[in-house]
Amino acid sequence: IDAVIPLEHRNLWKKYAIGEFQTKEEFQGEFVRHVETTLARSLYNCDELAAYQAASQAIRDRLIVAWNKTQQKHTLRDPKRIYYLSLEFLMGRAMDNAMLNLNVKQLTGDGVSGFGFRLEDLIEKEPDAALGNGGLGRLAACFIDSLSTLNYPGWGYGLRYQYGIFKQKIIDGYQVEQPDYWLTFDNAWEIPRTEIAIDVMFYGYTRKFTDDEGKVHRIWEGGDLVQAVPYDFPVPGYGTENVNNLRLWSSKPNREFDFAKFNEGAYDQSVAEQQQAETISAVLYPNDNFYLGKELRLKQQYFWVAASLSDIVRRFKKSRRPWIEFSDQIAIQLNDTHPTLAVVELQRILVDREGLDWDEAWEIVTSTFGYTNHTVLPEALEKWQVDLIGNLLPRHLEIIYDINLYFLQDVEKRFPGDHDLLSRVSIIEESNPRQVRMAYLAIIGSHKVNGVAELHSELIKTTIFKDFVKIYNEDKFTNVTNGITPRRWLHQANPKLSKLIAEKLGGYDFLNNLGLLKGLEKYANDKTFHKEWLEIKRANKARLAALIKSQSGVEVDTNALFDIQVKRIHEYKRQQMNIFSVIYRYLQLKAASPEERKKFQKRVSIFGGKSAPGYYMAKTIIKLINAVGAVVNNDAEIGDLLKVVFIEDYNVSKAEIITPASDISHHISTAGTEASGTSNMKFVLNGGLIIGTVDGANIEITREIGENNIFLFGHLAEDVEDLRHSHRFGHTELNPDLQKVFDVIESGLFGDANIYSNLLNSIGNHGSDYYLVSDDFASFLNAQQQVDKAYADQDAWAQKSITAVANMGFFSSDRAINEYAENIWQIEPVPLDN
Numbered sequence: 001i002d003a004v005i006p007l008e009h010r011n012l013w014k015k016y017a018i019g020e021f022q023t024k025e026e027f028q029g030e031f032v033r034h035v036e037t038t039l040a041r042s043l044y045n046c047d048e049l050a051a052y053q054a055a056s057q058a059i060r061d062r063l064i065v066a067w068n069k070t071q072q073k074h075t076l077r078d079p080k081r082i083y084y085l086s087l088e089f090l091m092g093r094a095m096d097n098a099m100l101n102l103n104v105k106q107l108t109g110d111g112v113s114g115f116g117f118r119l120e121d122l123i124e125k126e127p128d129a130a131l132g133n134g135g136l137g138r139l140a141a142c143f144i145d146s147l148s149t150l151n152y153p154g155w156g157y158g159l160r161y162q163y164g165i166f167k168q169k170i171i172d173g174y175q176v177e178q179p180d181y182w183l184t185f186d187n188a189w190e191i192p193r194t195e196i197a198i199d200v201m202f203y204g205y206t207r208k209f210t211d212d213e214g215k216v217h218r219i220w221e222g223g224d225l226v227q228a229v230p231y232d233f234p235v236p237g238y239g240t241e242n243v244n245n246l247r248l249w250s251s252k253p254n255r256e257f258d259f260a261k262f263n264e265g266a267y268d269q270s271v272a273e274q275q276q277a278e279t280i281s282a283v284l285y286p287n288d289n290f291y292l293g294k295e296l297r298l299k300q301q302y303f304w305v306a307a308s309l310s311d312i313v314r315r316f317k318k319s320r321r322p323w324i325e326f327s328d329q330i331a332i333q334l335n336d337t338h339p340t341l342a343v344v345e346l347q348r349i350l351v352d353r354e355g356l357d358w359d360e361a362w363e364i365v366t367s368t369f370g371y372t373n374h375t376v377l378p379e380a381l382e383k384w385q386v387d388l389i390g391n392l393l394p395r396h397l398e399i400i401y402d403i404n405l406y407f408l409q410d411v412e413k414r415f416p417g418d419h420d421l422l423s424r425v426s427i428i429e430e431s432n433p434r435q436v437r438m439a440y441l442a443i444i445g446s447h448k449v450n451g452v453a454e455l456h457s458e459l460i461k462t463t464i465f466k467d468f469v470k471i472y473n474e475d476k477f478t479n480v481t482n483g484i485t486p487r488r489w490l491h492q493a494n495p496k497l498s499k500l501i502a503e504k505l506g507g508y509d510f511l512n513n514l515g516l517l518k519g520l521e522k523y524a525n526d527k528t529f530h531k532e533w534l535e536i537k538r539a540n541k542a543r544l545a546a547l548i549k550s551q552s553g554v555e556v557d558t559n560a561l562f563d564i565q566v567k568r569i570h571e572y573k574r575q576q577m578n579i580f581s582v583i584y585r586y587l588q589l590k591a592a593s594p595e596e597r598k599k600f601q602k603r604v605s606i607f608g609g610k611s612a613p614g615y616y617m618a619k620t621i622i623k624l625i626n627a628v629g630a631v632v633n634n635d636a637e638i639g640d641l642l643k644v645v646f647i648e649d650y651n652v653s654k655a656e657i658i659t660p661a662s663d664i665s666h667h668i669s670t671a672g673t674e675a676s677g678t679s680n681m682k683f684v685l686n687g688g689l690i691i692g693t694v695d696g697a698n699i700e701i702t703r704e705i706g707e708n709n710i711f712l713f714g715h716l717a718e719d720v721e722d723l724r725h726s727h728r729f730g731h732t733e734l735n736p737d738l739q740k741v742f743d744v745i746e747s748g749l750f751g752d753a754n755i756y757s758n759l760l761n762s763i764g765n766h767g768s769d770y771y772l773v774s775d776d777f778a779s780f781l782n783a784q785q786q787v788d789k790a791y792a793d794q795d796a797w798a799q800k801s802i803t804a805v806a807n808m809g810f811f812s813s814d815r816a817i818n819e820y821a822e823n824i825w826q827i828e829p830v831p832l833d834n
């Protein structure tokens, strides 16, 4: 490349190249320039928002320089790349993260304070990039952080929703949804790439034609075109100059077909079509662990997959390598089944457009893709109606049929006469209406399938994908236990703890090598260290108490045990069981004499999380939590002994305040239902202990930190089927303590009992109690008692907490990404240039 650019140009360029900020004065100069030129404001009307925007522009400039360098280096070296396809990236805020990763937080703080601003206030001005629902989307965000930090050449591909996950208001105790228009002000953290717009087609028909050599082809034509415009989000690594890219697509009307209508004078129609095109990437579907068969969602999926693959293939073709090298150069990971159409699209590109033979193309496809499953819940598995796909993507449906045909022929050869097996594993479910089973298509189209925690990866092999284990080699199925980035979830969220750990370990290396936390173990019995440790927890609790006060007006005592459950509201996550136990505690307090009461451990029971807008049961649970809070928090007899708060609009930036403040947190899904969980890891990493079921990653956390440092309870996954069966056929009595709780709810203590009757009837009154709330209730109450007892001895508690943190190294997303890189993607880090 250098050879074609004259030396004098190169030198001139070098002379003016932008470097890193060395001093606060350099930053201040850039800050003023951005206020005056980029924002067209001045000293006299630079408010906090403008100051945030100018500061972020200044930092973003530095980020972009590093991003450019990284991309140029990758273009030059042309290493194998990983593309992570995820319909959700729950990024949260960018500025704090960028400052920490570029190591300019101190000088930025000093810089803005020179103009009378506090950096903390500016950070608060940034809206969350909330382009995800929960665990799956936040995992993707942690993963691209690790890809950058570990110098892997990796891009994320997703959608640039104009509306992220809705904002949650609590009105009269109920969840009310408000739109999250996060792009009101210019977003400094994205770079529009209008010059690389890609056409994506929908509808139309397929046509058969025979070429000169007599070969029969099918092509797809006559459809509507929509444009995909990429927006690039630089993703900085920590302790490296490497800055990877997250490319999010935005849908725009296709200019050509628009103008035609416009010319004909069909004015309003052309405008309507414009708006329709923009609808595709307008809004994130707000469901977590739940599949909804809406056409617009299918459009989103294909739009994003088609644009991403076209981009990937274009980049590959620039290298002029033969097709056979495609999977030596490219790995694509499917984050759940949402991008499964990519399997079909790549096959279509290779066969219909590039003229490869079916088998040759299929070999390339299957060695390129890997598929990660994130749930075994049946209601979350995608099954698209055959007719819906056939109408929107007629050629893709043909290809799906062919993939299925060849697959079933193969199965038939290996298991002759097993017709049951054939119908069980067919991609097409012969139901009415017929459906395409996306998970099966993803398995058949990938070379590796993984679950996200050990138990989950075992469960998918023995339940939902059992037949495929028989058909394929067992080692097609593997496990990669989830992880979290210690940069955001320790260093950024809990700067005090991060600093204390750095002091003890002699530096911040643990942020790149979380195993080094092990070095804390020798302080586990050190009483002075306990004091420092608990002091930080206290400070973090005070920070959360202030948030609670400002939001709900409730004052909480930071001496109380902070007991937290924040995550999406879902029956399987069992917030209902938690609030029932809080009611039980309240009843016990009320029944106790004033003397006895004093012996109770003070608690603040903190809940937070969104319900899917159409999820009636989850919404009822939110209402119940708020109603209990209204009664308990205003009971003068109880005072600080028990408070119940629901934190409105739980999101990433609130999680950064909530997580470090926890003494105990709840991860209490019915055994076998939570694939992994990742907030469990965040809480323990921040010195909070957990009360949990033997489910998901709780099991591996226990293995790592020791069973004395976690409060486990409840039935095991292997017992769940039998228990459910017994509910159906036996007559099972409700747990007596739970019955007492139901009785007071039914007495109207928390408002009109009718509001809760469906919730209660799903458990008691011959309800199926599918999530085993009653079966686990006694064991749950017992675990709560153990928590109270343990908390009474603060030194013993600190020892548990420190020991737990010291052993959390395994749960870094760096470890997870290294496992994917080695076992699934076969990619290597690209070393830094010096």
Ligand code: 7GP
Binding pocket: 134, 135, 136, 137, 139, 287, 288, 289, 290, 336, 374, 375, 380, 452, 482, 674, 675, 676, 677, 678, 696
């Ligand atoms: C979640 C799982 O529920 C959670 O256990 C896991 O930690 C997380 O993925 C990351 O792997 N699943 C979803 O958020 C989800 O919507 C269905 O999965 C597609």
